[in-house]
Amino acid sequence: xxxxxxxxxxxxxxxxxxxxxxxxxxxxxxxxxxxxxxxxxxxxxxxxxxxxxxxxxxxxxxxxxxxxxxxxxxxxxxxxxxxxxxxxxxxxxxxxxxxxxxxxxxxxxxxxxxxxxxxxxxxxxxxxxxxxxxxxxxxxxxxxxxxxxxxxxxxxxxxxxxxxxxxxxxxxxxxxxxxxxxxxxxxxxxxxxxxxxxxxxxxxxxxxxxxxxxxxxxxxxxxxxxxxxxxxxxxxxxxxxxxxxxxxxxxxxxxxxxxxxxxxxxxxxxxxxxxxxxxxxxxxxxxxxxxxxxxxxxxxxxxxxxxxxxxxxxxxxxxxxxxxxxxxxxxxxxxxxxxxxxxxxxxxxxxxxxxxxxxxxxxxxxxxxxx
Amino acid sequence: xxxxxxxxxxxxxxxxxxxxxxxxxxxxxxxxxxxxxxxxxxxxxxxxxxxxxxxxxxxxxxxxxxxxxxxxxxxxxxxxxxxxxxxxxxxxxxxxxxxxxxxxxxxxxxxxxxxxxxxxxxxxxxxxxxxxxxxxxxxxxxxxxxxxxxxxxxxxxxxxxxxxxxxxxxxxxxxxxxxxxxxxxxxxxxxxxxxxxxxxxxxxxxxxxxxxxxxxxxxxxxxxxxxxxxxxxxxxxxxxxxxxxxxxxxxxxxxxxxxxxxxxxxxxxxxxxxxxxxxxxxx
Numbered sequence: 001x002x003x004x005x006x007x008x009x010x011x012x013x014x015x016x017x018x019x020x021x022x023x024x025x026x027x028x029x030x031x032x033x034x035x036x037x038x039x040x041x042x043x044x045x046x047x048x049x050x051x052x053x054x055x056x057x058x059x060x061x062x063x064x065x066x067x068x069x070x071x072x073x074x075x076x077x078x079x080x081x082x083x084x085x086x087x088x089x090x091x092x093x094x095x096x097x098x099x100x101x102x103x104x105x106x107x108x109x110x111x112x113x114x115x116x117x118x119x120x121x122x123x124x125x126x127x128x129x130x131x132x133x134x135x136x137x138x139x140x141x142x143x144x145x146x147x148x149x150x151x152x153x154x155x156x157x158x159x160x161x162x163x164x165x166x167x168x169x170x171x172x173x174x175x176x177x178x179x180x181x182x183x184x185x186x187x188x189x190x191x192x193x194x195x196x197x198x199x200x201x202x203x204x205x206x207x208x209x210x211x212x213x214x215x216x217x218x219x220x221x222x223x224x225x226x227x228x229x230x231x232x233x234x235x236x237x238x239x240x241x242x243x244x245x246x247x248x249x250x251x252x253x254x255x256x257x258x259x260x261x262x263x264x265x266x267x268x269x270x271x272x273x274x275x276x277x278x279x280x281x282x283x284x285x286x287x288x289x290x291x292x293x294x295x296x297x298x299x300x301x302x303x304x305x306x307x308x309x310x311x312x313x314x315x316x317x318x319x320x321x322x323x324x325x326x327x328x329x330x331x332x333x334x335x336x337x338x339x340x341x342x343x344x345x346x347x348x349x350x351x352x353x354x355x356x357x358x359x360x361x362x363x364x365x366x367x368x369x370x371x
Numbered sequence: 372x373x374x375x376x377x378x379x380x381x382x383x384x385x386x387x388x389x390x391x392x393x394x395x396x397x398x399x400x401x402x403x404x405x406x407x408x409x410x411x412x413x414x415x416x417x418x419x420x421x422x423x424x425x426x427x428x429x430x431x432x433x434x435x436x437x438x439x440x441x442x443x444x445x446x447x448x449x450x451x452x453x454x455x456x457x458x459x460x461x462x463x464x465x466x467x468x469x470x471x472x473x474x475x476x477x478x479x480x481x482x483x484x485x486x487x488x489x490x491x492x493x494x495x496x497x498x499x500x501x502x503x504x505x506x507x508x509x510x511x512x513x514x515x516x517x518x519x520x521x522x523x524x525x526x527x528x529x530x531x532x533x534x535x536x537x538x539x540x541x542x543x544x545x546x547x548x549x550x551x552x553x554x555x556x557x558x559x560x561x562x563x564x565x566x567x568x569x570x571x572x573x574x575x576x577x578x579x580x581x582x583x584x585x586x587x588x589x590x591x592x593x594x595x596x597x598x599x600x601x602x603x604x605x606x607x608x609x610x611x612x613x614x615x616x617x618x619x620x621x622x623x624x625x626x627x628x629x630x631x632x633x634x635x636x637x638x639x640x641x642x643x644x645x646x647x648x649x650x651x652x653x654x
Contacts, residue, residue: 053553074559086550090572099568100558151558 001064002154002187003029004050009059011045011211019045021211022059027155027189032181034190034202038234042211043191047157050189051080063154079148080157084164085140087132087147093119094128097147111150118149121183138169149184158190162197174200195235199223207231229367232287232360238324240287241334244364249280256286256361260330265305271357275370283364290324290337292355295344305356310349402629409623420630430631432606433614434638436521440610441589443525448585449578452533456540457566470541474534481531481594488527489514489599514600517607524595524608532588536581543577544570582646590639611635 004027011020020042027033035043048054050061052073061069068076087096094115101111119125122142132140141161148156158177162170178201181188192198198205199219207214207222207230214234215227226232232240245258247267254273256265265286267273276284297304313336317324323338336352344350361370403420407413424430455473459466476484491497492513500510513523547570555565571578592610596602602609602617615635619628 051557053556073556078557080554080557082550082554084548084550086548086554088551088569103559103564
């Protein structure tokens, strides 16, 4: 059992700004929770507070029901993997992994057993006699994880552990981390600024911005039902397209009119009609993902909105499995995800089809999703 | 012209090396085979200078005196420098003041420092002895007791030089990434364990540098005993360099002095090589 509970946690530096504001998160036993957000959002600070490397200004931190705010890092039964690995350069891999156990005066045999076991799990048995400087980034990464594993802690903390790896290795390590989580059955809290990592690794994701929780939910919920414009724009690759405008009511007809007038979408009959009726006359922002903007309506059952104006793509990226086509509409950068064999080209006008039922509308003032 | 230009550009340096390094070295080696008192012409004496050196008890005592000095001076200096650096590395108030204060003696002339300490250590009127009497302890003949004098000088030399090594250690300590200590905190290391298992091994190259630098500067001990004790009492503070100086410029035994210097340089080289083997091993 290892359940981490953050209750109204906040952090302020003496005479400085508040970096974490009243955050409450529950991390269930064996759950993989990812804290994600742009740099400066407080995610690392939060992780370091859980580790005990930073003081908690206000609120309670509970591990299995016990308040551990004032416990020293070593007494929390929590292990942390650092961004730069923090492997001791003068020690071999074995010594690095055994260091914490040695400090706890564990018998030598047991240390050897545990280190060997962790090395097996991570497939680094052949590296045990090497020093960090003789290893690649990926290998160091494994050793850093191994150092956490040998202690058999209740909770694992990861502070951007993949950010120093190249793209290919990052993808590979992501999969291995998933597997590791399954094998170890441990509670893990993971910090990253990369939303792809967050989406692929997390059972649940906490999106942070400027010390506030923007949304706390499963990856697909964040993707499909973002709570606000920030989450909508942060989660997903390529990012969501946004178009500012207003809701216009004309008798019974309800429409979204873009600020520049190029787009006028009839909302009657759409899933948004009811919620948006209350916004008549007010400024809103339309958000639509790239895959809901196509050059041909793939699903004949649905009604698509198609602007009268033809779209001229200014850049087309052919990925093979898909094609990303970029255009600018009323000064906003848009991207559409088309099929891999799409023949669209730049400088030719095309009709686009917008799946409005899949789109989101945000209150222009509060940036909250209108539901 | 094109071929000559590079040589032309480095010629000032080459000239400097030739005049101030190469020539003196070669000349002093040549001197070791001669007897010369500066005024009369040199006389070739073969290995006579070397023979004399091995039988010169005073020279070996000077070497022993110097080693006694080093045995106190180097460990004391390194420990003190490391301690002060460790303290200054924390965010203490007025850290920059202390940094400057510790460094000040390094830039003050050795003669001034020595005269100052001569006053402090004076048997009758020195502050240190007065403080001892004030707490009813017996006075110590800091500079006049053969068993004590060299160690008094070692302490004084440490006071003078420690600031330099504090700065070197500070640089070393600041190069240890904070994450190592945080990782160790998570592992449950105490302050001492962090120092012993992380700081010390990582700053080992700095320690080696400091050991070698302070050994070499310690071997050249001269001003302090020259001014304070003139080598006394009973030649117990006669340092090797001071003896070499005396042979050359008091007795005008230029050839013999060169032989001593040459031999002394070999001893220093030998010591530093051993240090390199043992101190640098762990890196």
